[in-house]
Amino acid sequence: MVEVVIASRNYNKIREVKEILKGLDIKFLSLKNFADFPKTEEDGNTFNENALKKAREMAKWTGRLTLAEDSGIEVDCLGGAPGVLSARFASTDRKRNLKLLKLLEGVPLSKRKARFRSAVALANPKGWTRVVGGSCRGRISFKPRGNSGFGYDPIFIIPKYNKTFGELGYPLKNKLSHRARALQKTRKILESLQA
Numbered sequence: 001m002v003e004v005v006i007a008s009r010n011y012n013k014i015r016e017v018k019e020i021l022k023g024l025d026i027k028f029l030s031l032k033n034f035a036d037f038p039k040t041e042e043d044g045n046t047f048n049e050n051a052l053k054k055a056r057e058m059a060k061w062t063g064r065l066t067l068a069e070d071s072g073i074e075v076d077c078l079g080g081a082p083g084v085l086s087a088r089f090a091s092t093d094r095k096r097n098l099k100l101l102k103l104l105e106g107v108p109l110s111k112r113k114a115r116f117r118s119a120v121a122l123a124n125p126k127g128w129t130r131v132v133g134g135s136c137r138g139r140i141s142f143k144p145r146g147n148s149g150f151g152y153d154p155i156f157i158i159p160k161y162n163k164t165f166g167e168l169g170y171p172l173k174n175k176l177s178h179r180a181r182a183l184q185k186t187r188k189i190l191e192s193l194q195a
């Protein structure tokens, strides 16, 4: 069985990655198995750059095939902000959501378009890399709704359901999300490596 390290300390993200890649003949390890791994500086200008950097550094450190994901939210009327800076937008999930809602005060639903983006990178210790992306369009709600998910999920509405990811719950989120779309492409790459 192939071992793949998931280069993340985010429990929710790790859970989604494992769920979406379910059924592959892979044993997933995470940073819990490599607790000394120093934090990667996410200083790239794009999600792809950050994901590749994390995957490369972790693959070198662990000597194993590594999967890293970088994600964030882009709001159209804010020129794509917070984008790659989504994690650093404020100090907690709640503060990040409230800050975004405040910035959009008075903006009607039709102008609250946003998208989540995910970049998934694979790297092995010899220097081989691949990176794929996925995105998911929606609208920013007027207040947080629902307790499922993490991060910006309670303020991200999927128009088809008129519900936030916080309300939709994991089974549906893991079919529709930016991460699901990027990981479906990743699944094909992992399957081709195993063939």
Ligand code: IMP
Pocket: 010, 069, 070, 071, 072, 073, 086, 087, 088, 093, 096, 116, 149, 150, 151, 152, 153, 177, 179
């Ligand atoms: P990172 O990819 O771990 O650097 O996360 C970037 C930021 O985007 C963090 O604030 C996350 O909480 C947020 N984020 C990433 N993916 C999701 C998601 O699927 N739902 C909600 N927020 C997310």
